[in-house]
Amino acid sequence: MLLIDKYAYTNNLRNYNPMAKVLFAIGGIFLSLIFNSVYIDISIIVVMTLLIIAVAKIPIKSYFKLLLVPLGFLLISIITIIITFSKDSIYIYSFTLFNKTFGITSSSLKQGLKLTTRVVSSISSTYFLILTTPLNDLIRVFNKLKMPDLLIELIILTYRAIFIFLEEWRNIYVAQDMKFGYDGLKNSYNSIGLLVRNLFIRIFIRYKDMITTLDCKLYEGKFKLGD
Structure with missing residues (x-):
């Protein structure tokens, strides 16, 4: 959660x-x-x-x-x-970078x-x-405010997608960490690359599972939202 x-x-x-x-x-x-x-x-x-x-x-x-x-x-x-570049400005604080003066003005x-x-x-x-x-x-409030069903469904699916992403990321990261995957800079780079690759694969698998679940529940493009 x-x-x-x-x-x-x-x-x-x-x-x-x-x-x-x-x-x-x-x-x-x-x-x-x-x-x-x-x-x-x-x-x-x-x-x-x-x-x-x-x-x-x-x-x-x-x-x-x-x-x-x-x-x-x-x-x-x-x-x-707040950091500006102008020849005519009166700076409160300034510094030079690449032969140009940058600084902070009162405005x-x-x-x-x-x-x-x-x-x-x-x-x-x-x-x-x-x-x-x-x-x-919040969904009940959105219904009372007559928000379009499509927008509400997008909110629900996005919210669910965030949970899937974080859950899979945490599972992969914990597994790598337990095997000392982040012990040293080289190992860390390799582990991050593997994490990103496996994360995308796992998200696609979970997405397919979610579609299958919705089909089993006779999802027809519209959630049965409570009042």
Whole structure:
């Protein structure tokens, strides 16, 4: 079971109205987009974080570990925004690379700060929803909101595919690790290559098994979704 999925079923907000949680999370995202204010974004981050940690009782270490994944990608994007190259710019900090001057200006720093707070507030709102609401409850909400069946089915299949991918990756990795496959740089490279190759093979096999299972259950292109 995914860590996110585990907390979605065991948190203290598990039995609260899923529609209210969906609207609350969407409201947080829309507030950030509409007001375009760093202070609003920070307020959303604080509120969502308190709800996740203090109310839903998600372990703080686990929550911040989950945040590290999107924040790593965010950091790369922010660096490319705040570091500019212009002959007419007044830099707060600058450095020379390949005989060209790059640096950080006050405007690029403000732009980077706004983008960072907006993205983090949106991530916090999204994590509040997925850490407190299981997929089954979300599907019921999507049905009530009259979301197209095709989109709901894609969500279900994608969610299942993620589980298959992670399960197969973990099984192969553990088997390799037990045989000292990652002992040394050369062994690690070989093991990674084998892992990727076997992972694709295993995913195709599991996909075929899933199709066979759906056929046995008389799947006709539409899941029987509960109300």
